[in-house]
Amino acid sequence: MSKLCKFAACQNRSKIELFNKLDYSSNTKASKNAMSLGTKLHEIYSKHHGSFDRLRLRVELARFYGMVLQRQILIDNIQVMLRGIYDDLIVNFNPLTQAKTVSLIEVKTTSKPRLTRQEIASAILQLQTYVYMMKPMLQSLGWVLDDTHFVEVYSQKTYKLIQKVPVAEHADMENYIKYMVEVFLGLAPKQYPPEYVCRTCPKNVKLKCGRYLANHKINK
Ligand code: SF4
Ligand SMILES: [Mn+2]
Numbered sequence: 001m002s003k004l005c006k007f008a009a010c011q012n013r014s015k016i017e018l019f020n021k022l023d024y025s026s027n028t029k030a031s032k033n034a035m036s037l038g039t040k041l042h043e044i045y046s047k048h049h050g051s052f053d054r055l056r057l058r059v060e061l062a063r064f065y066g067m068v069l070q071r072q073i074l075i076d077n078i079q080v081m082l083r084g085i086y087d088d089l090i091v092n093f094n095p096l097t098q099a100k101t102v103s104l105i106e107v108k109t110t111s112k113p114r115l116t117r118q119e120i121a122s123a124i125l126q127l128q129t130y131v132y133m134m135k136p137m138l139q140s141l142g143w144v145l146d147d148t149h150f151v152e153v154y155s156q157k158t159y160k161l162i163q164k165v166p167v168a169e170h171a172d173m174e175n176y177i178k179y180m181v182e183v184f185l186g187l188a189p190k191q192y193p194p195e196y197v198c199r200t201c202p203k204n205v206k207l208k209c210g211r212y213l214a215n216h217k218i219n220k
Helices: 002-008 011-019 029-047 052-065 117-140 173-184 195-200 210-215
Strands: 069-075 078-084 088-094 099-110 148-155 161-168
Touching: 002 011, 002 117, 002 173, 011 173, 052 069, 052 088, 052 117, 069 117, 069 173, 078 117, 078 173, 099 117, 117 148, 117 161, 117 173
Parallel strands: 099 148
Antiparallel strands: 069 078, 088 099, 148 161
């Protein structure tokens, strides 16, 4: 899911990452450490957000739909399979109405002071895709989705929450997924990001990017 949702930052990068087996063995030790620290932080995060309702709902979801959630949709005769593991959720309680609603959480970790605009855009799209994917599942289990969900960004240095972005449900997710599919199939023109975005693109992706190769000489 996170590869698909890089679409919001660079359409070409998400296509390359989704449809190629990329060799990440050239990743530096530092980036590997950052990745495993990211995974660890995700775990620490979930342990500290325990409420009874949250745990109950997580267990119900896993029991009925499995650990890896998936939803199949048919768009213009093309089968699209969304698959992924959501990060977390919170169950909100409104004492006035006694109503409980569910907000989904997308957790990101970073060693930088903040995520870039493109990284936030990808995280928002990822969260909205999970909202779209999980809405019928939550409804079937008798839960109501809240209007607001959150992207939470944690520092890999201090473990503190450094950014919290409220996110609404996507207005027309089905149409947006259709657009992504059209771009991947070459039926809609691919939009490229401004060139400064390429500075944070991994080398093994750059080596497969036509625009990058056309503009730069790369030492392989
Ligand atoms: S090098 Fe730039 S244009 Fe190419 S995939 Fe990476 S971010 Fe996208
Ligand atoms: Mn995450």
